[in-house]
Amino acid sequence: MHKPVSTAELKNIWQFIYRYSGKAIMNDHTENFSEDVGGSSCGSSTPGDPHFIAVSGAATQLWEGNSNAVEDPLKMYNTRCVQHADGMQIREAIVNNNAPLPVVPRTGNNPKLVWTTQLHNKFLCALDILGLEKAQPKKIHEVMNVAGLTRANVVSHLQVMCPYTIV
DNA sequence: TACACAATAT
DNA sequence: AATATTGTGT
16 A cells, blocks of 8 residues: 555455455554454454554564465555464454554545635634634634634635735 | 744645 | 645744
8 A cells, every 4th residue: 555545545455354354353553462362352343343454563474484475465464364164274354452543644635625615704704703813723713613624724724815915 | 832824835 | 726734933
């Protein structure tokens, strides 16, 4: 995967592993993944659980230690080779149910805010309510009170709408 | 640390 | 052009 990782891509990987292993998945944080997991304990998680895929670590080594050096698409992830009852060897994600929920930082794949006329009007109203004196990003953002609208959004918009004049 | 404002980056 | 992010100063 390319960086930054998009949620869509991550989802795909998730689904792939889930199908491939027939087992539960996910989770993050490469640290403390070593303590988690006994193979069977993984079975409890279900798709929809908080989760994600850890990268690096023991799993890769486990796989590489395995003689059948087949090209493994999951090589980069925190998975390991396990043997099922039917003798089939599959790859299973290492799970850590104690890991904190991943905080997905804003990446380039997130949609940009669009200043619709309604939104812009609200912006203008905020400017009216506050004087030009108090028309600062924080106040404006506050007055607008739009869910999902971030202060940075206001900052950006304000800068364009109210450019300072060069002297 | 929080913020505004200016300057860049995408 | 429009929006996001980063840099700088208080």
